[in-house]
Amino acid sequence: MQMPSPQPVSAPVNTAGADPFVRIEAVTKRFGSFTAVDDVSLSIYKGEIFGLLGGSGCGKTTLLRMLAGFEDPTSGRIWLDGQDMTGVPPYERPVNMMFQSYALFPHMTVEKNVAYGLKHERMTDAQRKDRVREMLDLVQLTQFAHRKPHQISGGQRQRVALARALARAPKLLLLDEPLAALDKKLREHTQFELMNIQSQTGVTFVVVTHDQEEAMTLSDRIAVMDKGQVRQIGTPNDVYEYPNSRFVAGFIGSITTFEATVRKIEGQNAILDVPAMGGVKIGRSVPGLTEGEKVTLALRPEKIRLGRERPDDPNSFSGVVSGLGYLGKDSLYRIALPDGQIVTVNSVNARRVGEDERVADWEDQVWLSFDPTSAILLRN
Numbered sequence: 001m002q003m004p005s006p007q008p009v010s011a012p013v014n015t016a017g018a019d020p021f022v023r024i025e026a027v028t029k030r031f032g033s034f035t036a037v038d039d040v041s042l043s044i045y046k047g048e049i050f051g052l053l054g055g056s057g058c059g060k061t062t063l064l065r066m067l068a069g070f071e072d073p074t075s076g077r078i079w080l081d082g083q084d085m086t087g088v089p090p091y092e093r094p095v096n097m098m099f100q101s102y103a104l105f106p107h108m109t110v111e112k113n114v115a116y117g118l119k120h121e122r123m124t125d126a127q128r129k130d131r132v133r134e135m136l137d138l139v140q141l142t143q144f145a146h147r148k149p150h151q152i153s154g155g156q157r158q159r160v161a162l163a164r165a166l167a168r169a170p171k172l173l174l175l176d177e178p179l180a181a182l183d184k185k186l187r188e189h190t191q192f193e194l195m196n197i198q199s200q201t202g203v204t205f206v207v208v209t210h211d212q213e214e215a216m217t218l219s220d221r222i223a224v225m226d227k228g229q230v231r232q233i234g235t236p237n238d239v240y241e242y243p244n245s246r247f248v249a250g251f252i253g254s255i256t257t258f259e260a261t262v263r264k265i266e267g268q269n270a271i272l273d274v275p276a277m278g279g280v281k282i283g284r285s286v287p288g289l290t291e292g293e294k295v296t297l298a299l300r301p302e303k304i305r306l307g308r309e310r311p312d313d314p315n316s317f318s319g320v321v322s323g324l325g326y327l328g329k330d331s332l333y334r335i336a337l338p339d340g341q342i343v344t345v346n347s348v349n350a351r352r353v354g355e356d357e358r359v360a361d362w363e364d365q366v367w368l369s370f371d372p373t374s375a376i377l378l379r380n
Helices: 060-068 110-116 125-138 154-167 184-201 212-218 236-241 246-251
Strands: 022-031 034-044 049-053 075-080 095-098 172-176 204-209 221-226 229-234 256-266 269-274 279-284 294-299 305-307 316-326 330-336 342-348 365-369 376-379
Touching: 022 060, 034 060, 034 075, 034 229, 049 060, 049 184, 049 212, 060 075, 060 095, 060 172, 060 204, 095 154, 110 125, 110 154, 125 154, 125 184, 154 184, 184 212, 204 212, 212 236, 221 236, 221 246, 229 236, 229 246, 246 256, 246 294, 246 376, 256 279, 256 342, 269 294, 316 342, 330 365
Parallel strands: 049 204, 049 221, 095 172, 172 204
Antiparallel strands: 022 034, 022 075, 221 229, 256 269, 256 294, 269 279, 294 376, 305 365, 316 330, 316 365, 330 342
């Protein structure tokens, strides 16, 4: 299938000084003795793509269903555009939901699927036809209007479901794992299509996903959830570069952690004793650190330099290559340290080389190093 090149997407929404469009206040949802959502409070702003990210059972879909009105909070309140949603049924909320399965009617054409949500709207037949045409134009499916769902691709079915969800002009669109059924290449392309459509319509999106890369690509801001609670809220850059806990650091992307002790603080840096690295290392300090405190030093694979020669760098340490994977755009190295700990390192393949020209090979002794600013220090 030939896919058009993605168009540029707009910059993230500026939330400075803005009033929240969606306000979730101390919301808890229990099913019997099980707490699915535990005292969650967060704000979502108009025109944002807001991601709810977490593993299975973390409470993200339950929170989405409460926004839609399919579930009622056990306690707490949800506000939408200044209106308290308590007791407001789903069909009276200015909200629509796009399900993971797309839920298209197989016996209806693309056009009729999109029109289905408008059947109870107060509009003339001509207005309804114009709205359907507008939606099909928006998702670039006008030429497929008379086909049935089984006659179009998975990515096109996804866009039909999106067009149907947007046809009623909701103030808030909820998307539950919207790209899960697509293959990797199509999923990556469709992420940018979704961003462009959201930019054109201005509708606020809340996207539930377990896919970290999807959340990082799509979202203006992300709420990372675990065991019914929000562990961190921030931009993709915030949660990746400045995680606030071991859980968030480990859940977003790959990371290697080391036990460390703070020897002293020197300006912006913390001097650390890191036994697994063979001694003293330097990391950028964080507020509140004190001498003698136990901390976790965390390093992303792409932040670590790899070479055969020992660098003139206080943050260097050695190991042996115990695993190697060639991924095309980069190579993934697993380095075993003297104490047995494994460090994962990504080396970008910036130029085409043969196997005998790799940075390192199996069983090679290598040296690793990192900048103090690349070290993520997490207080235990």
